[in-house]
Amino acid sequence: xxxxxxxxxTVTLLLIGAAVRVDHDVGMGRAVRMARSAFAATDSPTLDxxxxxxxxxxxxxxxxxxxxxxxxxxxxxxFGDTPKNLxxxxxxxxxxxxxxxxxxxxAGAYGLTLVDAQAVLQGSVAPLxxxxxxYTQSKxxxxxxxxxxxYSEILRQRQMKYxxxxxxxxxxxxxxxxxxxxxxxxxxxxxxxEEVLFVDKTKVYLNxxxxxxxxxxxxxAVQKIANIGSTGTSSNLAGSSGGGxxxxxxxxxxxxNQAKTFTLDDILKSSSASGNPLNYCASGSxxxxxxxxxxxxxxxxxxNTSSDTTGQSTNSGSPVVATSIENIDVSTMTPPxxxxxxxxxxxxxxxxxxxxxxxIGGTLLYTxxxxxxxxxxxxxxxxxxxKIRTYTSFSPTKTCIQCTIAAMNxxxxxxxxxxxTPNKLTGNTYESTKCKSAIQLSDRLNMNIxxxxxxxxxxxxxxxxxxxxxxxxxxxxxxxYLPYGNPKDSTPxxxxxxxxxxxxxxxxxxNVVDQIQAQLxxxxxxxxxxxxxxxxQDTGASKNASYQQMIKEMRQMTAYFQSFQDIFVRLGTNxxxxxxxxxVNS
Amino acid sequence: xxxxxxxxxxxxxxxxxSPLGHGIFSGVLVSLLVSLALxxxxxxxxxxxxxxxxxxxxxxxxxxxxxxxDSMENLSSLYHQTVNNIVNAYMDAFTKNNSDDKALTAPPxxxxxxxxxxxxxxxxxxxxxxxxxxxxxxxxxxxxxKQSTVLQDINAIQHGGEYQEATAxxxxxxxxxxxxxxxxxxxxxxxxxxxxSELLIQYPMHLEYQKTLKLxxxxxxxxxxxxxxxxxxxxxxxxxxxxxCT
Numbered sequence: 001x002x003x004x005x006x007x008x009x010t011v012t013l014l015l016i017g018a019a020v021r022v023d024h025d026v027g028m029g030r031a032v033r034m035a036r037s038a039f040a041a042t043d044s045p046t047l048d049x050x051x052x053x054x055x056x057x058x059x060x061x062x063x064x065x066x067x068x069x070x071x072x073x074x075x076x077x078x079f080g081d082t083p084k085n086l087x088x089x090x091x092x093x094x095x096x097x098x099x100x101x102x103x104x105x106x107a108g109a110y111g112l113t114l115v116d117a118q119a120v121l122q123g124s125v126a127p128l129x130x131x132x133x134x135y136t137q138s139k140x141x142x143x144x145x146x147x148x149x150x151y152s153e154i155l156r157q158r159q160m161k162y163x164x165x166x167x168x169x170x171x172x173x174x175x176x177x178x179x180x181x182x183x184x185x186x187x188x189x190x191x192x193x194e195e196v197l198f199v200d201k202t203k204v205y206l207n208x209x210x211x212x213x214x215x216x217x218x219x220x221a222v223q224k225i226a227n228i229g230s231t232g233t234s235s236n237l238a239g240s241s242g243g244g245x246x247x248x249x250x251x252x253x254x255x256x257n258q259a260k261t262f263t264l265d266d267i268l269k270s271s272s273a274s275g276n277p278l279n280y281c282a283s284g285s286x287x288x289x290x291x292x293x294x295x296x297x298x299x300x301x302x303x304n305t306s307s308d309t310t311g312q313s314t315n316s317g318s319p320v321v322a323t324s325i326e327n328i329d330v331s332t333m334t335p336p337x338x339x340x341x342x343x344x345x346x347x348x349x350x351x352x353x354x355x356x357x358x359x360i361g362g363t364l365l366y367t368x369x370x371x372x373x374x375x376x377x378x379x380x381x382x383x384x385x386x387k388i389r390t391y392t393s394f395s396p397t398k399t400c401i402q403c404t405i406a407a408m409n410x411x412x413x414x415x416x417x418x419x420x421t422p423n424k425l426t427g428n429t430y431e432s433t434k435c436k437s438a439i440q441l442s443d444r445l446n447m448n449i450x451x452x453x454x455x456x457x458x459x460x461x462x463x464x465x466x467x468x469x470x471x472x473x474x475x476x477x478x479x480x481y482l483p484y485g486n487p488k489d490s491t492p493x494x495x496x497x498x499x500x501x502x503x504x505x506x507x508x509x510x511n512v513v514d515q516i517q518a519q520l521x522x523x524x525x526x527x528x529x530x531x532x533x534x535x536x537q538d539t540g541a542s543k544n545a546s547y548q549q550m551i552k553e554m555r556q557m558t559a560y561f562q563s564f565q566d567i568f569v570r571l572g573t574n575x576x577x578x579x580x581x582x583x584v585n586s
Numbered sequence: 587x588x589x590x591x592x593x594x595x596x597x598x599x600x601x602x603x604s605p606l607g608h609g610i611f612s613g614v615l616v617s618l619l620v621s622l623a624l625x626x627x628x629x630x631x632x633x634x635x636x637x638x639x640x641x642x643x644x645x646x647x648x649x650x651x652x653x654x655x656d657s658m659e660n661l662s663s664l665y666h667q668t669v670n671n672i673v674n675a676y677m678d679a680f681t682k683n684n685s686d687d688k689a690l691t692a693p694p695x696x697x698x699x700x701x702x703x704x705x706x707x708x709x710x711x712x713x714x715x716x717x718x719x720x721x722x723x724x725x726x727x728x729x730x731x732k733q734s735t736v737l738q739d740i741n742a743i744q745h746g747g748e749y750q751e752a753t754a755x756x757x758x759x760x761x762x763x764x765x766x767x768x769x770x771x772x773x774x775x776x777x778x779x780x781x782x783s784e785l786l787i788q789y790p791m792h793l794e795y796q797k798t799l800k801l802x803x804x805x806x807x808x809x810x811x812x813x814x815x816x817x818x819x820x821x822x823x824x825x826x827x828x829x830x831c832t
Contacts, residue, residue, distance in 0.1 A: 050658065050756070050759050050760040050762075050763040050764075051657070051658050051659035051662065051763070055659055056659055056662055056663065059659060059663045060662070060663050060666050060667060063663055063667040064667055064670055064671070084674045084677070084678070085670060085674065086673060086674075086677070086778055086781055086782075087666070087669055087670040087673045087674075087774065087775075087778045088666060088670045090774045090777045090778050090781070091666055091770060091771070091774035091778075094770045094773050094774050094777070095766065095767070095770040095774075166773060166777055169777065169781075170777045170778070170779075170780035170781040170783075170784060171780060171784055173781050173784060174781075174784050174785060174788040174789070174792070175784075175788060184789070184792045185792075186788055186791055186792060186795065189792060189795035189796065189799065190795065192799055193795065193798060193799050193802060196799065196802045196803060196806060197802065399806075400806075401802070401805065401806050401809060404806070404809050404810060404813055405809070407813070408812070408813050408816055408817075411816065411817055411819075411820060412816060412819065412820075414820060415819055415820045547787045547788070547790065547791055550791060551790060551791060551794050554791070554794040554795065554797075554798055555794065557798065558794070558797055558798045558801055561798065561801050561802060561805050562801060564805060565801065565804055565805040565808055568805070568808035568809050568811070568812050569808055571812050572808060572811045572812045572815060575812055575815035575816055576815055578815075578819075
């Protein structure tokens with residue numbers, strides 16, 4: 001009984017001894033010896049495997065509310081509306097990215113999958129030998145070693161890359177021109193300001209919203225017209241509701257119909273095949289030719305044509321044929337008069353080959369029967385076209401401030417080169433031949449915009465990024481950060497020299513060394529005591545002061561812009577007053 | 587010199603990280619000092635609702651981080667989530683702080699200033715670091731304990747005649763993982779603190795740029811208004827000659 005008790009006590013003591021050392025960098029051999037002794041008579045504990053990187057980050061991201069099956073935090077998860085998750089993003093960049101990138105590069109270089117590459121790195125030759133006939137085991141082993149060596153080199157390079165990146169990233173994250181790694185970026189801000197001031201841009205996006213005058217593209221214009229038609233005449237154009245047709249497939253929206261272009265043959269085929277005539281706009285219409293023929297045929301022929309078109313009797317007068325085009329305000333064409341032809345139910349839409357609608361071949365947008373004059377079986381041919389014209393010399397592609405000013409000066413150059421002040425007959429000697437009130441008007445027209453460069457006020461002597469006494473800061477840095485304080489009197493060499501100088505002739509080597517060690521210990525203690533928050537305060541205050549100065553400059557510049565803006569407001573009023581003058585408007 | 591390393595000496599004085607660090611008593615001492623430090627810095631949760639800022643919350647988390655019986659995966663996840671939440675809360679509080687009070691972001695004159703809460707909470711990098719450092723010290727200590735435990739495990743198995751290659755590989759990979767985690771955690775903390783420090787400086791600049799940009803857009807709009815009126819001048823003044831003074 002005594003022996004187990006003694007052994008148990010020994011184990012306990014040694015366990016305590018092992019625990020005593022847990023937080024120290026103990027020597028491997030000593031720890032091994034202790035552990036061997038401690039666990040010699042105990043059951044072998046189980047070893048839980050190290051967590052996989054994927055498992056760690058999956059759990060981590062799930063914990064912070066990021067759902068990503070790949071266990072990767074993306075740049076979109078960092079910042080956003082509010083800054084968030086920068087820490088995890090940084091941590092993952094450090095912990096995982098070098099390995100992952102190196103593995104990807106290795107797999108790509110040797111044509112392996114990621115799984116195979118990992119297996120090879122762990123010493124497996126199977127992925128290399130798979131499917132190869134004359135590939136010996138020894139060759140495979142050699143290749144595995146080669147790949148492992150290659151991976152080490154790639155990993156080293158990747159690690160170096162990320163180390164360098166890590167050294168720079170924190171200080172540049174908000175000023176590297178990249179919004180992907182942060183929610184804002186000063187370089188990006190400056191780029192935006194520069195674009196507004198100087199650069200020609202079709203669109204400048206601010207928070208995904210374009211600003212400046214909007215230019216409407218042809219496509220947008222067409223779509224806009226389509227929307228007008230579909231909304232303004234929806235009750236009639238929808239087909240299923242207005243015309244009372246029972247065919248559900250005819251309930252196709254106009255917008256979707258507009259997406260395709262059909263020839264008339266297509267329409268007819270479709271109509272005959274499915275019984276569903278499509279109100280599509282055919283392409284390549286000889287509209288002008290048809291219009292000419294229509295004009296030549298005279299007003300009477302119109303009735304005949306429409307009668308031919310429908311194939312039914314019509315005595316309701318001329319059908320309305322709208323062909324013009326830019327003069328038509330489509331938004332006002334909401335028809336109670338227009339009702340879409342319920343084609344299937346009545347079978348009236350079969351444009352004969354010699355009809356007017358067929359002659360204009362394909363410009364047919366919609367077919368309607370009209371209630372004009374009481375007839376319900378008129379084919380109504382409508383062609384719509386919207387032409388967008390620039391009504392001023394303003395070019396929508398020039399959206400910068402400098403471009404606008406330059407364009408204004410250019411536009412005004414021709415006008416201001418002439419004297420537009422009205423003359424009058426002189427009544428008196430030496431009297432001006434110009435109308436006096438107009439002279440005042442002329443002065444107003446002599447507008448020009450002068451840009452006055454404003455000097456940027458920066459802290460003198462050291463520029464905007466360094467403030468205060470640099471040498472003083474350097475001394476503070478040396479005093480507080482270098483291992484032994486001021487190098488003038490505290491470096492180990494100086495301590496050694498002083499110790500030798502003060503040792504005297506009879507001092508032995510041991511005394512000198514002791515003296516040096518004592519002095520170094522004192523200096524080290526002083527260094528720790530001196531390592532206060534003050535240098536950090538200085539550094540932070542210095543940077544803050546620099547940026548505060550820049551903020552003041554920005555505010556000053558903003559004030560200039562504000563004053564210019566006020567000037568433009570007044571200028572706009574005056575310009576309108578000039579336009580409103582009777583003589584100008586006449 | 588990294589931010590982290592530059593603060594190391596200070597933290598040794600101000601946080602619970604024991605300069606003794608020897609023996610089993612250091613664990614007890616560390617626990618006591620942790621409690622003491624938490625009492626000295628009465629953190630409360632007002633920067634963000636989901637951030638464990640209260641004394642009790644932080645104490646519970648530190649207690650969990652000290653539990654070396656827990657898996658490394660759980661310890662790692664708990665630590666990094668907590669740090670991430672704290673950093674998020676500080677960034678959130680700073681960017682939503684409309685006050686022009688520079689004292690909120692200036693480094694404190696002493697550690698006690700970091701205990702301020704609410705609207706006067708010191709948002710400086712130093713105070714952020716002070717809060718995180720207590721967690722980091724606990725976490726890194728636990729990892730080292732587990733590292734040592736691993737060493738005991740493998741030798742126990744080896745000594746008992748049950749040595750297996752797989753176990754050895756597991757031991758090596760765990761050692762590597764812990765070493766890598768210790769390095770990465772410190773680097774990540776250092777990096778994010780420097781980023782936060784930059785945020786304190788550059789975010790106000792960003793706000794000023796935004797003001798300027800918005801003003802410039804208005805400026806441009808007014809300029810376009812003037813231009814639209816002036817553009818019609820050449821047409822309006824054509825053939826407007828009159829013999830009558832108006």
